[in-house]
Amino acid sequence: MHLEAVILAAGQGTRLRDAAGGISKQFLDYRGEPLYLHCARTLARCARIRGLIFVFPPHAIETEAARLAALRPDLGLPLRIAAGGEQRRDSVRRGLAALSPEADAVLIHDAARPFVSPALINRVIEALERGAEGVVPGLPPTDTIKVVDADRRVDFTPDRRRLAAVQTPQGFRTALLREAHDAVPTDAEGVTDDASLLERCGRSVLVVPGESGNVKITTPEDLACLSDPEETVPVTGYGYDVHRYAGPNEGDRSRPLRLGGVSIPGAPGVLAHSDGDVLLHALVDAVLGCFAGGDIGLLFPDSDPALEGVNSAVLLDEVLDRAAQAGVRPVHLDLTVVAQVPKIAPHREAIRKNLSRLTGLDVSRISIKATTEEHLGFTGERKGLKAVAVVSALRRFNAPAR
Ligand code: MG
Numbered sequence: 306m307h308l309e310a311v312i313l314a315a316g317q318g319t320r321l322r323d324a325a326g327g328i329s330k331q332f333l334d335y336r337g338e339p340l341y342l343h344c345a346r347t348l349a350r351c352a353r354i355r356g357l358i359f360v361f362p363p364h365a366i367e368t369e370a371a372r373l374a375a376l377r378p379d380l381g382l383p384l385r386i387a388a389g390g391e392q393r394r395d396s397v398r399r400g401l402a403a404l405s406p407e408a409d410a411v412l413i414h415d416a417a418r419p420f421v422s423p424a425l426i427n428r429v430i431e432a433l434e435r436g437a438e439g440v441v442p443g444l445p446p447t448d449t450i451k452v453v454d455a456d457r458r459v460d461f462t463p464d465r466r467r468l469a470a471v472q473t474p475q476g477f478r479t480a481l482l483r484e485a486h487d488a489v490p491t492d493a494e495g496v497t498d499d500a501s502l503l504e505r506c507g508r509s510v511l512v513v514p515g516e517s518g519n520v521k522i523t524t525p526e527d528l529a530c531l532s533d534p535e536e537t538v539p540v541t542g543y544g545y546d547v548h549r550y551a552g553p554n555e556g557d558r559s560r561p562l563r564l565g566g567v568s569i570p571g572a573p574g575v576l577a578h579s580d581g582d583v584l585l586h587a588l589v590d591a592v593l594g595c596f597a598g599g600d601i602g603l604l605f606p607d608s609d610p611a612l613e614g615v616n617s618a619v620l621l622d623e624v625l626d627r628a629a630q631a632g633v634r635p636v637h638l639d640l641t642v643v644a645q646v647p648k649i650a651p652h653r654e655a656i657r658k659n660l661s662r663l664t665g666l667d668v669s670r671i672s673i674k675a676t677t678e679e680h681l682g683f684t685g686e687r688k689g690l691k692a693v694a695v696v697s698a699l700r701r702f703n704a705p706a707r
Contacts, residue, residue, distance in 0.1 A: 306353070306409060306410050306433065306434060307355055307405075307407045307408050307409055307410065308353050308354055308355060308408065308410045308411065308412065308430060308433070309354065309355055309356040309357070309358065309404050309405060309408040309410075309411055309412075310348045310354050310356070310357050310358070310411070310412040310413075310414060310474065311357075311358045311360060311387075311397065311400035311401065311403075311404070311411060311412070311413050311414070312341055312344060312345055312348070312357060312358065312359050312360065312414050312415075312416050313360050313389070313393065313396055313397065313400065313413065313414065313415050313416055314331035314332075314341040314359055314360060314361055314369075314389075314416035315360045315361055315362050315388075315389025315390070315393075315396040316329065316330075316331065316393065316396075316415075316417070329362070329365075330417050330522050330523075331416040331417060332365070332369070333522075333531065335419065335531050338376060338378070339369070339372065340416060340417070340419050340522070340531075341359065341416035341419075342373075342376070342378055343419035343420075344414055344416060344418060344419050344421050345357055345359070345378070345380060345384075346378070346380065347421055347422065347423055347426065348412070348414065348421075348426060348474075349380035349381060349382050350423050351423050351426045351427055351430065353427075353430050353434075354382065354412070354426075354430075355382065355383075355405075355408070356382055356383045356384075356385065356404070356405055356408070357380065357382050357383070357384050357385070358384075358385045358386070358387055358400050358403045358404065359373075359384065359385070359386050359387070360386075360387045360388070360389045360396045360397075360399060360400045360403075361386060361387075361388065361389060362388075362389050363388040363389065366386060366388055369386070370386055373386075383405075385403050386403075387399045387400050387402065387403040392491075393497075394486070394491065394496065394502075397413055397486070397499060398486050400413070401479065401482065401483055401486070404479060408479055409478065409479050409480070410433050410476065410477065410478055410479060411476070411477055411479045411482060412426070412429060412430070412474040412475070412476050412477075413473060413474060413475050413476075413477070413482075413499050414473045414474035414475075415473045415521060417521050417522045417523065418472065418473055418519050418520065418521050418522075419522070419531075420518050420519055420520060421472075421473075421474065421516075421519045422516060422518070422519070424516075425442055425472075425474075425514075425515065425516050425519060426474055428442065428513045428514065429441075429442060429474055429475070429476040429513060430476060432476065432511050432513050433476045433477075433478070437476070437509070437510075437511040438477070438478055438481050438503065438508045438509050438510070439475065439476070439477050439478075439481065439482075439499075439500050439503040439508055439509070439510035439511070440475065440476040440477075440510070440511050440512075440513055441469075441471040441472070441473075441475045441476075441498070441500045441510055441511075441512055441513070442471065442472045442473070442474070442475075442512070442513055442514065442515035442516070442519070443469030443470060443471040443472065443512040443513070443514075443515050444469065444470050444472070444514070444515040444516070444517060445465060445466070445468060445469060445470075446465060446468050446469075446470045449462065449465060450462070450463055450465065450468055469512050469515075470515070471498065471500065471512070471515070472515045472516075472519050472521070473498075475498060475499050475500050477499065477503065481503060481506075481508055482499060482502070482503065484506065485499075485502035485503050485505065485506045485508065486502060488502075488505070488506050489502050489505045489506065493505065535701050535702065535703050536701070536702045536703075537699050537700065537701050537702075538699070538700055538702060539697065539698070539699060539700075540595045540596075540633065540697075540698050540699070540700040541594075541595070541695060541696070541697055541698075542590075542591040542592055542593065542594030542595035542596075542694075542695070542696040542698065543590075543591055543594050543693075543694070543695055543696075544586070544587040544588060544589065544590030544591030544592075544593075544594060544692075544693070544694040544695075544696075545587055545590065545691070545692070545693050545694075546583045546584075546586035546587040546590065546601075546691065546692050547583065547683075547689060547690070547691040548575040548576065548577055548581050548583045548586075548689055548690060548691075549575065549576050549683075549688060549689040550573040550574065550575055550576075550687065550688060550689050550690070551573065551574040551575065551576050555576060556574070558576055559574030559575065559576060560574055560575050560576075560577055560580055560581045560614070561574055562574060562575055562581070562647070563580055563581070563582045563585075563617075564582060564583065564584045564642060564649070564652065564656055564692075565582070565584045565585060565588075565640070565656035565657075565659055565660050565673070566582065566585060566616075566617070566618045566656075566659045566660070566663060567652055567655045567656050567659050569647055569652055571647065572646065572647035573646065573647075573687070575689070575690075578607035578612060578613060578614075579605070579607070579612055579613075579614065579615045579616075579617055579620070580614060580615065580616055580617050581617075582617040582618075583642070583690055583691065583692045584640060584642060584656070584692045584694070585617035585618065585620070585621055586601055586617060586620075586692070587640065587691075587692040587693055587694035588621060588638065588640060588660075588692075588694040588696070589601045589617070589620050589621050589624050590694065591638075591694035591695060591696040592621070592624045592625060592628050592633075592635065592696050592698075593624055593627075593628075594696070595628060595631075595633045595635070595696055595698045595700060596627075596628055596631035596632075596633045596700060598624070598627055598628070598631065601620065601624075604620075604623075604624070605620055618663055621663055621664075622663070625664065628698070631700070632700055632701035632702065632703075633698045633699070633700045633701075634698055634699050634700075635664060635666065635696050635697070635698040636666070636670060636697055636698055636699055637666070637670045637671075637672075637696070637697040638660065638664070638666065638670065638671045638672065638694065638695070638696055638697075639672040639674070639694070639695045639697075640660075640671075640672065640673050640674065640692065640693070640694045640695075641673075641674040641675065641676060641692065641693045641694075642673070642674070642675045642676075642690065642691075642692050643675075643676055643677070643678060643684050643690065643691045643692065643693070644675070644677065644684055644690035644691075645677050645678070645680065645684050645685050645686075645687050646687055648675075649673070649675035650675065653673045653675070656673050657671045657673055660673075
């Protein structure tokens with residue numbers, strides 16, 4: 306089977322064009338490319354498709370050909386362009402005329418369905434390979450459907466199990482579709498898709514499962530579908546902080562040591578403007594790192610008298626709020642205290658528990674590690690201590706990564 310696909314981008318779509326500022330829907334820009342190119346990329350990912358034909362309105366051919374030449378979409382397939390006609394049916398016919406002579410099977414797809422999946426396309430192709438004359442993707446309607454008469458009175462309610470709302474791509478034996486186009490008069494009523502032409506000719510059309518995501522952009526409300534979908538990605542924030550232990554003559558400026566909001570009795574006091582909780586400070590910076598939110602010194606300057614002796618848990622609270630507003634949800638903490646003194650192990654579980662309370666994370670997601678620097682450097686010489694924090698989080702983006 307030699308299969309090619311015709312992408313119909315010739316419609317006028319006046320309902321939507323006015324709402325979109327005079328641009329026909331298939332030419333709307335979505336993620337930096339015209340809408341019609343999105344389904345083309347998906348079709349090109351299906352290995353059995355050997356060529357693509359774009360059908361554009363005659364007045365748009367030059368512009369779109371230039372646009373495609375500039376975008377140079379590397380679809381890995383021969384691309385051809387055909388001029389559409391007055392009606393959808395005319396456009397399909399011209400698309401069929403542009404198929405390569407060996408194309409014995411064809412998919413007809415509407416460019417206004419940009420979210421079609423390769424799985425759906427392959428279902429249509431596989432049914433053709435199994436010998437179907439025509440194939441349409443369809444879904445059972447979720448609404449109850451009524452057949453009404455000319456006075457809008459309900460005539461009857463068809464059995465929903467026998468109904469299918471059909472989508473594109475629709476697949477055909479090329480010869481049969483051409484035959485049907487020739488056989489059915491152009492003024493025939495109720496011909497709204499290609500499958501109905503085959504049906505009129507007594508050919509069999511098979512329905513394969515469609516997809517609810519394969520929506521057709523038709524009304525201004527549908528434009529909402531085109532705003533970039535949210536994307537949730539794992540992010541990592543890193544924080545680092547150091548505090549000096551108070552010397553023998555600095556006792557009046559020293560703060561009793563707290564780590565992760567837990568008092569560590571008997572430990573050296575630290576010098577700090579705030580309460581000097583080195584572990585919470587590293588954690589605050591790591592949370593900020595998850596959304597490029599600046600650093601603790603920027604947000605809470607030590608020149609601010611209001612922050613004199615402030616409980617660092619309050620700072621963490623503020624930063625977690627900002628993180629939530631930025632779409633960040635921390636899911637795991639890995640914190641390391643580097644100190645010669647005091648010993649951290651006896652306090653580890655109390656710190657985990659308190660951080661669980663402060664962050665709302667289960668303790669199983671909070672790792673506290675401790676190490677010394679083997680009597681080397683300022684921690685080894687007991688001049689101070691440091692902490693390192695790594696926060697793993699999920700961040701919701703509403704713009705694509707570049
Ligand atoms: Mg600090």
